[in-house]
Structure formats: structure tokens, C-alpha cells
Amino acid sequence: MTGTPDHDARRPPGAAPSPRRVDRVGLIVAVGLAALSAVLFWDAARIPSTGGYAGIGPADTPRLIGLGLALLAAWAAWDAFKAPAEPAPAQDLPPILWIVGGLGLQLLLFRSAGFSIAGGILFACTAAAFGRRKLWITLPIGIVFALAVFAVFAMLLELSLPAGPLERLVFGV
Amino acid sequence: MGAFEQLLNGFAVAADPMILFYSLIGVTLGTAVGVLPGIGPALTVALLLPVTYGLDPAGSLIMFAGIYYGGMYGGSTTSILLNTPGESASIVTALEGNKMARAGRGGPALATAAIGSFVAGLIATLLLAFLAPSVVKLALVFGPREYFALMVLAFVTVSAAFGDSARKGLTSLFLGLALALVGIDGLTGQARLSFGVPQLLDGIEVTTLAVAMFAIGEALFVAGQRHRDDSGVLAIKGSIWMTGADWARSWKAWLRGTFIGFPIGAMPAGGADIASFLSYAAERRATKHPEEFGHGAIEGVAGPEAANNAAAAGTLVPLLTLGLPTTATAAIMLAGFQQFGLQPGPLLFVTNASLVWGLIAALLIANVMLVVLNLPLIGLWVRLLTIPTPWLYAGILVFATMGTMGANPSAVELGQLLVFGVMGYLLRLWSYPIAPVVVGMILGPMAEQQLRRALAIAQGDPLTLVQSPVAAVLLGLALLALVVPMILRARGQGEVLAHLAGNED
Amino acid sequence: MKTIVLAALAAGALAAHAQAADYTILAPANPGGGWDQTARTMQEVLQAEGISDSVQVQNVPGAGGTVGLAQFASQAAGDPNQLIVGGYVMVGAILTNQSPVSLADITPIARLTGEYEAIVVPASSEIQTIEQLVEQLKAEPGSVSWAGGSAGGTDHIAVGLLAKAAGVDPTLINYVAFSGGGEALAAILGSQVTAGISSLGEFREQAEAGTLRILAVSSPERIEGVDAPTLQEAGYDMVVENWRMVAAAPGITEEQKAAIEADIEALVTSEGWQQALADRGWTDTYLAGEEFEAQLQEEIATTETVLRDIGLVQ
Incomplete structure (x- = not known):
């Protein structure tokens, strides 16, 4: 090489x-x-x-x-x-853990908490991995974003996405 | 000419301004949903099919055709710009396309994909219209042993085209082959590598693997190297339009892609993904700029993208003439046709001629509409990359997991997304190529099943594999593709080839 | 921005779906397949006929329906608003996949539709009748290659039953499984195999076009418009029907069960349902109550025997 x-x-x-x-x-x-x-x-x-x-x-x-x-x-x-080793690019571990953690939390929560809350957590964790660590801002943004996605895909297009307390509150499903 | 007149009649039906408007809406909706990362054309068409229900048959047919083309093109857009293919046929597009986007040439990459799709869609739809009944006869010549030979040829040509190191390419390929074993063996019903987990009995979904390895692996990798290259936003360099050189390099690739894609798509066990793999391998061999491959060669976008679209039109041949849906998208289209009272089968062209020609006219119109809509929008799509990285990747991950949840809301499926995402990350980190994993995952089971079917039919006689002329020729080609580069290299004349096949050490 | 475009274009559809769900139907398969289409047709008709205000369909695909079945049995228990669609394929899948949850763990309501199997050869084949095919099968079982759907599915079971009825060892059949009736069709048309077996619907058009010859059908009586004997007529005592059914949750009361049965009966007798069946080319084989349960028990027993005989269940 x-x-x-x-x-x-x-x-x-x-x-x-x-x-x-x-x-x-x-x-x-x-x-x-x-x-x-x-x-x-x-x-x-x-x-x-x-x-x-x-x-x-x-x-x-x-x-x-x-x-x-x-x-x-x-x-x-x-x-x-x-053979001589190839240089692996230097990597930061914390951002990786943020994203893996976000995916893990979504996996654990999507059934009970519903698509929007679990998706909002993933959104906030991913943003945190890229340096936006203010969770009290990113989490609400993420949940609203995921709720909008839910509205379009689950309500309008009838894709079956897991509904939780928030979806029941907003859409009454 | 009967067929030609009927096509004109089809256009007469479709040329109404209202109909053109429906086509525009279909293409817009299809592109808008298809462009979301991790959502492939099959899911796009499935989601949007009900939108067409309320219209009259002609309107609903044309809107449907628009959604179909829009969804496919939208999928390539995200593959190129964000390296997040939502289906296996766009993976190859992402390979060179994303490198181009990173070099600031996202505009030309999208343009060559759009025009290539248009050219291929146009030629292939016309081929479909005039040749469907005879093409299907040819396709039926392909039985298990012929498919097996085709898979061998695909393995040989495609694996030579991936990666810089033979060992790393092979390692990725074998990882894909191993993952493909998971689930019930199609021929005997025996469960393999499923460890008693019922959700694993159906095997690993190719879409899940592709979304995880590309979208999630990519997000992890970019997040991890944040401090080394913090520019984040990819600048657009130069024109967003194609240069003269781009055109010169693209047009032959479009045509080659079309003529590779259409026949492969038309085979009952072909498929757009295999067509795009073979087209990529062909472009890599034919190019005058081998050094650019792997770093953003425009032929590597133009060819596979044309092949992918031509194959999509090709899949309509078995679908319309045999009622055989050969891809996930085609299966959903079949459901769509039934809603229009189209009962695909050998008599379709006789009993439902006007609807069939209407559909073909609709496909041609939607194809034109796609270019009309999307060429001006390229500037807008490229701006996707100017979304600040944290929001962009947060959005990508939400959409990618939504696509998976929508197809199968199970913790096992989301768990796979996580595991394969990390695997994709490690492969990237240690510079193992990703595409061969997916290639192995697709070709492996087909090769295995067709081989075992062929042998069962011949009651175990291995000579059957070379007793059909088609299979023998394909295997011969595979042998040549394997041996000739070796001889050339041994003679020391193989500098270009050595580059192609990678460094053996 | 995409969201806005979509929302604006389809906003009108929103109002229609905002009511509370009366029934949730679980389709244990991917969107587009037979069970999914059954569930969605039920959804349309139940709503259109005013039998239910709102019906939702949920897809839980996997392993011949057993993944959805297991989820339904545990999560829907005692809930009279939950239904599941299933069919004969599930009977075999429960056995071959050694599923811990079986049809005994849910409350079967009624059989809705069904399709019979057809045995075909390509038009160019020398074999003219089912007797000739069985002769060859008896003489040299391996030389008759059968193309059909997945291993252990309805098609495979039917070949096993035919071999047994003809006195041939079912383990000797040369069954070549394809990933679906469609892919098998291509192999039959291309004369890659000796014979093919699948749902009649898969072959009907081709037979009318003269590219395939139907040798026999697996129905109890001859089927109108199909010029072929039944297997029973030809002397092989067997009937195979690939049926689809609807079932309710386990642990519901008798009154709740009766209410669901009444709704389903209203569904199948409605004009909308009959029209939908005609549009899709499905045969109405409605059977409910004790008759259905007895028939189900019998089918489970026969299926288990034949799967053991073929060697797919140990």
C-alpha cells in the first residue's frame, strides 16, 4: 500500500x-x-x-x-x-458515543415514547455530536421536527409509525 | 406501423394540459419524498400511491408515472450529495457522485445523473414499447444455470473494480456474503445464522444494510473527524452546470449504461442493482481517466445512473408481459396497475392496448417533466449541503430511522441499523470499501440459489452448468476477465490494469 | 420546505383519517402482498359500508407471518378492537419455523377468501395429462423437477400430498423452490423445469394465451373456465386451498367474539366486498364458526404430517 x-x-x-x-x-x-x-x-x-x-x-x-x-x-x-500499517484518521470518541447513544435511546424508547420523542432525542444527540450541546434547545427542536415528520408520513401518507403519548395528545390517534 | 400509431394515440390522451399538470405534481411529490435520505424509490411509490386514488384513470396513471420517476431521481440526488443511498441501485452512483460533490462538483454530478436518467429512460421506454414481446422471449432463455453464469461474471468484473487493495475488497465482499446467509435458506427452508430470533428468519434487509452502512456510518465518521476538517459545509466550486469535457465524457457512458441496464432489467431475475454494478465495472474499464475513479469520475455517475433507469424501464417488460414484479418498486407498481384495471400478462398488449400505450406515453411525458423540473432545481438541491452540519446530520438520521421503522417497526430492525452503522463506521475508518459488502449481500444469495436450482434440475450433474451455450459464453467471459489481467500484469504491461485491480500487497 | 409542499398538496386528505380507530388490523406481511391486500381491502370496505368508523392497518412482516402472530398474541390479548389477517401459509410456517406461538393462541373468526393450486407444464412439453406426469414421477421421481414457491409453502405441500396420494415416497420429490410463484413462472415458461405448481391465478392468463397447459387443479370441484380435471377426479384424494382468514385477539369474551363475527359477516355479505373480490380476482370461500374451526384443526394435522413426510419438520 x-x-x-x-x-x-x-x-x-x-x-x-x-x-x-x-x-x-x-x-x-x-x-x-x-x-x-x-x-x-x-x-x-x-x-x-x-x-x-x-x-x-x-x-x-x-x-x-x-x-x-x-x-x-x-x-x-x-x-x-x-506490511507497513496504514494511517487511520485520528478520531474523537465523544461524538461517536453521542450518536451511538442517540440511536440506542431511540431503540429503547420508540415503542413506549412514540416516534416523535424518540426521534427528537436522536436528533438532539446527533446535533450534540456535531457540537450543539445545548440540549434544552436542540431537544424541543428535534421533537417538533419529528412531530412534523410524523404528521406528514403517518397522518397524511399513512405510513405506520409508532405513536406515543405526544402523538396521541396532538393527533388523537 | 401499428405500434407507432398506438403510441401517438397514447400521447393524444396524455397531452391534455390538466394531464401535464398531474404529471408535474407527480414528479414534484416523487422528487420531494424520494430526496429524503434513507427513503428509496420503493417506499416513495408505496407512500404516494394513495394520493393518485382520487383521480380519473388517465390522471392517476400519469401522476403515478411521475411519482415513479421522481422517486428514483430524488433517491440519486441524496446519494450523490449526502452519500446516503436509500436503495441498492443508487450505491454505485454514490461512489463517484459523492466524491464529485465533495470536490465541489455536485452540480455536474446531479446534471449528468438527471440527463443520463432522461436519455436512458427515453431509449429504454421506447425499447419497452416496441420490443417487449420479443425481449421477454429472450429473457426466458435464462434459467438457473444461465443466471448462475451471469452472477459469476458479475462477481469477477465487479470485485476487480472496487477498492485499492485486493485483500480489503475481498474482505468486504466476504462480509457481505456472510451477512447474506442470515435467514431461511430459500431452497430447503432451513434457518441459517438466525440464532432463534424470529425477526432474523427473513434475513437482513438490503435497504437496512445500505442505509446503516452509508447514512449512519457516514454520520459517525464525519462526527468523529470534526476537529480535523471543520469546514463542514461543502463549497460549490466552479459552475453548477456541466462543462464541455463533462458532456464529452458523459454521453457514451449514458448510452453504454442504457444498453447494459435495459436487458438486465428485463430479465425475470435481473434487477437495477446488478445493472448499475456492471455498468460501473464497464465504465472503469472503458475510461480514459482511470486515475479519477474513486476520486469522482463523472463516467462513474453517468453510466450507472443511466443503467439504473434503463433497468427500471426494463423491469416493466416482465411486469407487463408476464405479470412478474422483479423488484420491490415493481411489486408496488403492480398493485398500482391493478387499481387501473390493468391485469398484466401475455394478453395485456392485446386486451388492454389503449391503457398500455397510455402508460408508456405517461412514462415518456413524466421522463421529460423530470428533466424540466429538476435541472433548474439542481441549484436548490446543491444548497442542501449548505445546511449547517449538526442540523443536516440530525435530520438525516431521523429520516433514515423513519424509513426503517416505517417498513418494519421492530426493535430488531433498529438494532441492525445501529450494529451495521457502527460496522460501516469501522470499515470507513480502517479504509475498507463499503460497496462490496452490499454487492456480496445481493449477488451471493442469487448465485447460491441459482447454482443449487440448476444442479437440482440436472439431478446433481455439474456439467449442466456449461451445457447451455449462453451459460458457457458467460462463464468463458468471466474466465477471460479473470485471466487476461493476470497475464498482462505478468508481462509487465499492466500498469493501468494494476491500478484497476488494486495493489496486491 | 418539502414538508410544506406535501402538506399543502394533500392537506385535504388529513380530515378523513382523524377519527378514532374502531379496528386495528395487523397484516403480518410487507405492504403489497396477499395478506396486506386482504387487510387493506377489509379496511376500505368496513369503512365504506359504515360497519366501522375507522380502521387502521399495521404491517409486521416476517417469517411467514409468525413474527406478526407472536406480537399479536402477546400485545393484543383481551383487546376486542384488534384483528389479524393470516392464512394457510402461516400453518406451515408455524411448523417449519418452530414458532412458539401457534393459531391456538389467537381466536380464529372466519375464512374469507381462497385460491386453488394448479399444476402446469409448458405448452411445448410432451406431457399432456396429469396421469402422464404422475407416471413419470413414479418411474423416476428425480427426473420430474417441480418449480413452485418457497420451501415448505402451499406449493411444496401440494406436491408432497400428490406424491403420497400416488404412492411415491415424498422425500424423493425434486422440488425446486423459487422466491415466488412469479419467478417460478419464468422457469416454467422457459422449459427449465418439468412442471410447475402455484396458485391458479398465477397461470390463468398464460394458459389462456396458450403458452402453458394446466394439467389439474386442487379444488374439490372443476373450476369454471378452466379446462382441466381436479386431482380428485384423476384419482388422487387431495384438496389444497391457499386460504386467507381473519382472527381476533386471545382472551376476549364470548360476547366480544360474537360482535366481531357479526361485523365480519356484515362485511362479507356487503356489495362492496363482493365487488372488491371481483376486482381482485379472489374467490369468496367464507366459512365461520365451528365449521371453520373444525376445518382448521384438520388442515393443521394434515399439514404437519406432510411436512414431516417431506422432511421439512423433524
Whole structure:
């Protein structure tokens, strides 16, 4: 690849460049692929082999793909030791957690609180991830926005979106 | 010429000013809903279909055609500008289109998509009108073994065209193949990788995967690198209109896309997504500017977008002549046709000739209306990108989750959105390409099922796969596509090809 | 801005949908499919005939209807305003997916519509009659490839029943599952397979156009306008009907059940319903009360046996 060891973002500042350094991301990928491959083989083992007239049954494809993943895991591990690591762009963790948290809250709340409140929370969390941390402003904006979306899609176009207390209050559904 | 006269009659029905007005409303509504991120054409058409119920048959038919084209074009707009495709056929458009938008060339990207859609829609609709009965005969030649051979060819050509590194492209592809296994095996009814969760028995929805990987993964990635590049708003550089060079590079791609898209769309197991993949691979091979691919090559927008639209017109061939809906959008269109008393089938062109020609005229008019409406609006759409980033992405995520909830309001579905969103983020972060995941997810099951069907029909004899001339030719082409670049590279003449296939290390 | 355009254009429609819901019908499938269309047709007619002020349709797709069924059984319990649409496919799906919730966990009200199966060959095929097809099946089961809908679905069950009735081991049938009757149709028309099986409606147009030959239908009596014997006539003792039904929530009182039954009876006897059936080409096979329940029990038992015989249920 085009990346050189000098650009490895994960190396502590000041450390001497060393061609022997292991690419940690590459190793994570290798382990992940190997695990996925193992899941595929494990699952395939439970499937009764009913290939019928085709001779290829439902368990054979997972095995083939599992084999491919295992080879790719080995290749990734080989590269992690051999090839210079690619620089991963430096990332801030908090914004990621804001968005993941927003999606998680929406997932937990959409049934009980309804589309607008859950969507408003996601809206506010996403805005917070991009630096608008004043939740007392963004949350009401988000809820009103989601309520407007609900009005158009659920009321006018009859898409079935989960209704909660707010929707019942405003639209009487 | 009988067909031609009938088409003129169709136009006579459709040329009423009121009818043109309905067409304009249909295109406007379709574009307005289709442009929302994470909402693909199938959902757009399904949502807006009831709006047409109140009108007389002619008006409702033409408004419906307008919604259909508007929804498809609206979908490409968001794919290009925001990198959030709402369906699998727009993914390839997003690949180069979004790179162009980021380089400030969103205007030309949208223009080449709009004109490409128009050209393809025009040619393909005319092909549909005059060739439908004979095209369907050809399409029926394709049985399981021919489809399997076509899938092999698609795998070989498409996987060479994605990404910079063969290992990374293959890794993404295999992730997609593994995800595609989830759910009930179509041929034996056995559950695979569903871990006792009933919602997983139907497998992973391609739309959910695409929306999660693109829209959510993108939002996470942009949020994470906020401090490195805080410009946020993408500036529009240069003209929003296409330059002479853009035109010169686009027109051949439009035509190639059309002639790849229409026949593939016309096959009962084809589909607009496969057409757009193949068109992208073809453009990447045909281009004189290979270095621009992956960084915003206009052919990479023009070709797949034309192919996507031509395939959409192509899907009307099996739909009208066999009553076979081959895509989600087509299935909803079938419901729409039934409302007009159109009973698709082999006798349709005989028993319902005036309605069919009316529909074809309506499609042609809607196609024109789309360009008329959307070319002036390109300036407005590009301004979408001037919405401050926090509000833009907050809105994208609300719409993306709404699309998923509206299709299937289940916690498992929203959970998938979250998991695949994070996965899309990590793939981006570690520079693994995203598109092959979706490609594997679409092609994998088709290849597997068609192979097993072919073998079952032949009672397990693998020779059946090469005993049909069509299948043998397709497999031969796949072999050539695989071997020729290797030989060229081995001879040291393959600088361009080496770039295409990526660095092997 | 888009919101405003949309709202302005369709504002008139809002008033019509703002009343309280009398019934919520759960369609355990994606929008557009047979169950969804049944639910939406019920919605239209119930409202148009004034049987109910307001009806809402909710889609919960997944796993042959068993996802929606499980949700309905737990969330609607005791609520007399909730209905679910289902059908024969659900009977098989409950068994093959080992669904923890079955039709015994809801309150079946009535069978509404049904479609019979047809066995076809391409017009160019040498096989002229159902007897010839069964002869070939007996001689070499693997050489008869059947194209039909998903594995374990109505089409697959019907082939299994035919094999049994003809004295052929059902595990030996060479059934090639396609993702729907439509995709199977393309394979049959292209002569990729020996024979095809699916709902009669999928084949009717093609048969009239002369591209397919209908060998037999799975109805108890001959079907008007179809020039083919029933399987019973041909000597195979079987009837297969892909029916659709409506059911109510578990745990409702007898009075509540009777009220729903009265509403459904008013629905099926209305002119609007008969017109809707004619428009969509559905056959009215209304059956309610104890007769329906008895028939349901019998079908569940036969289906379970044949799915075991084919090897889809262990």
C-alpha cells in the first residue's frame, strides 16, 4: 500500500520508526474475521444436510464462505506483521458515543415514547455530536421536527409509525 | 406501423394540459419524498400511491408515472450529495457522485445523473414499447444455470473494480456474503445464522444494510473527524452546470449504461442493482481517466445512473408481459396497475392496448417533466449541503430511522441499523470499501440459489452448468476477465490494469 | 420546505383519517402482498359500508407471518378492537419455523377468501395429462423437477400430498423452490423445469394465451373456465386451498367474539366486498364458526404430517 510507517497514527509520539511494528488494527480485523468464520462453521454444523438432488445443501455455502473468511483472516494477520500499517484518521470518541447513544435511546424508547420523542432525542444527540450541546434547545427542536415528520408520513401518507403519548395528545390517534 | 400509431394515440390522451399538470405534481411529490435520505424509490411509490386514488384513470396513471420517476431521481440526488443511498441501485452512483460533490462538483454530478436518467429512460421506454414481446422471449432463455453464469461474471468484473487493495475488497465482499446467509435458506427452508430470533428468519434487509452502512456510518465518521476538517459545509466550486469535457465524457457512458441496464432489467431475475454494478465495472474499464475513479469520475455517475433507469424501464417488460414484479418498486407498481384495471400478462398488449400505450406515453411525458423540473432545481438541491452540519446530520438520521421503522417497526430492525452503522463506521475508518459488502449481500444469495436450482434440475450433474451455450459464453467471459489481467500484469504491461485491480500487497 | 409542499398538496386528505380507530388490523406481511391486500381491502370496505368508523392497518412482516402472530398474541390479548389477517401459509410456517406461538393462541373468526393450486407444464412439453406426469414421477421421481414457491409453502405441500396420494415416497420429490410463484413462472415458461405448481391465478392468463397447459387443479370441484380435471377426479384424494382468514385477539369474551363475527359477516355479505373480490380476482370461500374451526384443526394435522413426510419438520 501507499502508507508508510512514518504516518502510523497509533504510534506514541517520539517512538523511533520500526519496520517490525505490528499493525494493531490489522490484528483486530484478523481476529474478527476468524471469529466470524468460526461462527459460520459452528452454525453450519447444526444444519441437517439436505442437499437433495442438487448435492449442495444449505450447510455447504456457509462452510465455503467460512473458509474464505478464514483465509482472509490469515492474510490480514500476515499483512499486520509484514506490511507497513496504514494511517487511520485520528478520531474523537465523544461524538461517536453521542450518536451511538442517540440511536440506542431511540431503540429503547420508540415503542413506549412514540416516534416523535424518540426521534427528537436522536436528533438532539446527533446535533450534540456535531457540537450543539445545548440540549434544552436542540431537544424541543428535534421533537417538533419529528412531530412534523410524523404528521406528514403517518397522518397524511399513512405510513405506520409508532405513536406515543405526544402523538396521541396532538393527533388523537 | 401499428405500434407507432398506438403510441401517438397514447400521447393524444396524455397531452391534455390538466394531464401535464398531474404529471408535474407527480414528479414534484416523487422528487420531494424520494430526496429524503434513507427513503428509496420503493417506499416513495408505496407512500404516494394513495394520493393518485382520487383521480380519473388517465390522471392517476400519469401522476403515478411521475411519482415513479421522481422517486428514483430524488433517491440519486441524496446519494450523490449526502452519500446516503436509500436503495441498492443508487450505491454505485454514490461512489463517484459523492466524491464529485465533495470536490465541489455536485452540480455536474446531479446534471449528468438527471440527463443520463432522461436519455436512458427515453431509449429504454421506447425499447419497452416496441420490443417487449420479443425481449421477454429472450429473457426466458435464462434459467438457473444461465443466471448462475451471469452472477459469476458479475462477481469477477465487479470485485476487480472496487477498492485499492485486493485483500480489503475481498474482505468486504466476504462480509457481505456472510451477512447474506442470515435467514431461511430459500431452497430447503432451513434457518441459517438466525440464532432463534424470529425477526432474523427473513434475513437482513438490503435497504437496512445500505442505509446503516452509508447514512449512519457516514454520520459517525464525519462526527468523529470534526476537529480535523471543520469546514463542514461543502463549497460549490466552479459552475453548477456541466462543462464541455463533462458532456464529452458523459454521453457514451449514458448510452453504454442504457444498453447494459435495459436487458438486465428485463430479465425475470435481473434487477437495477446488478445493472448499475456492471455498468460501473464497464465504465472503469472503458475510461480514459482511470486515475479519477474513486476520486469522482463523472463516467462513474453517468453510466450507472443511466443503467439504473434503463433497468427500471426494463423491469416493466416482465411486469407487463408476464405479470412478474422483479423488484420491490415493481411489486408496488403492480398493485398500482391493478387499481387501473390493468391485469398484466401475455394478453395485456392485446386486451388492454389503449391503457398500455397510455402508460408508456405517461412514462415518456413524466421522463421529460423530470428533466424540466429538476435541472433548474439542481441549484436548490446543491444548497442542501449548505445546511449547517449538526442540523443536516440530525435530520438525516431521523429520516433514515423513519424509513426503517416505517417498513418494519421492530426493535430488531433498529438494532441492525445501529450494529451495521457502527460496522460501516469501522470499515470507513480502517479504509475498507463499503460497496462490496452490499454487492456480496445481493449477488451471493442469487448465485447460491441459482447454482443449487440448476444442479437440482440436472439431478446433481455439474456439467449442466456449461451445457447451455449462453451459460458457457458467460462463464468463458468471466474466465477471460479473470485471466487476461493476470497475464498482462505478468508481462509487465499492466500498469493501468494494476491500478484497476488494486495493489496486491 | 418539502414538508410544506406535501402538506399543502394533500392537506385535504388529513380530515378523513382523524377519527378514532374502531379496528386495528395487523397484516403480518410487507405492504403489497396477499395478506396486506386482504387487510387493506377489509379496511376500505368496513369503512365504506359504515360497519366501522375507522380502521387502521399495521404491517409486521416476517417469517411467514409468525413474527406478526407472536406480537399479536402477546400485545393484543383481551383487546376486542384488534384483528389479524393470516392464512394457510402461516400453518406451515408455524411448523417449519418452530414458532412458539401457534393459531391456538389467537381466536380464529372466519375464512374469507381462497385460491386453488394448479399444476402446469409448458405448452411445448410432451406431457399432456396429469396421469402422464404422475407416471413419470413414479418411474423416476428425480427426473420430474417441480418449480413452485418457497420451501415448505402451499406449493411444496401440494406436491408432497400428490406424491403420497400416488404412492411415491415424498422425500424423493425434486422440488425446486423459487422466491415466488412469479419467478417460478419464468422457469416454467422457459422449459427449465418439468412442471410447475402455484396458485391458479398465477397461470390463468398464460394458459389462456396458450403458452402453458394446466394439467389439474386442487379444488374439490372443476373450476369454471378452466379446462382441466381436479386431482380428485384423476384419482388422487387431495384438496389444497391457499386460504386467507381473519382472527381476533386471545382472551376476549364470548360476547366480544360474537360482535366481531357479526361485523365480519356484515362485511362479507356487503356489495362492496363482493365487488372488491371481483376486482381482485379472489374467490369468496367464507366459512365461520365451528365449521371453520373444525376445518382448521384438520388442515393443521394434515399439514404437519406432510411436512414431516417431506422432511421439512423433524
